[in-house]
Amino acid sequence: DYGWLAALDVPAVLMERRPRPGSALHAMDSVCSDHAYGVHLAVQHLVGLGHRRIVFATRDDSPTARTLRSACARIADAHPLVEEWAWALCAPEAGQDGPYTAQETAELAALLRKVGATAAVLHGDVDALMLVQRLADNGVRVPGDCSVVAYDDVVAGLGTTPLTAVAPPKAEVGRAAAELLLQRLGAPRGGGGPVRRTELLPTLSVRGSTRAWAGVIE
Structure with missing residues (x-):
């Protein structure tokens, strides 16, 4: 789409897309969510509850998904209180670029056990709700055994355990x-x-899927 957008003779603003540096769209206005800050909110919330080992399961099939994975x-890696972490696809169909390692396509329950993640x-949201159900099917209770933060918050609050x-x-x-x-x-x-680059910060809604890890004073 870069060539088509660059050829427009009317004003245009990109939403949730950042033009590549040096590309034909580098001088186009854009408005985006600061997804790195959203990940920061999630990690800070979990670390504040005493969690030190975290698994991230995201999509990998869009610029936003890849931004989240990178963040x-x-x-x-940079957080002093995160002892270990791992990343995996939230579902096999959630990635396009591959190939992925066995760990990156592992079942979430198995990966949690391997990492010792809490x-x-x-x-x-939809993938998160399905993954929580799959965790329950594998004997992993949310939030008793694993605290969960969803990323999107469109239907996250509608689960049996609101996320x-x-x-x-x-x-x-x-x-x-x-x-x-x-x-x-x-x-x-x-x-x-x-030309403007505008970034808006996400927010965090705390519900029933996260709680302090055993031994941590709330």
């Missing part, structure tokens, strides 16, 4: 992009000020 690795961050979730500000991203586009449309051609 999970970077934040977990918490998981799961992307997105703690990170919520990207989707409506606000759309609103900010529309306002910027209207500003561009109302300005003289070539005017309207410098």
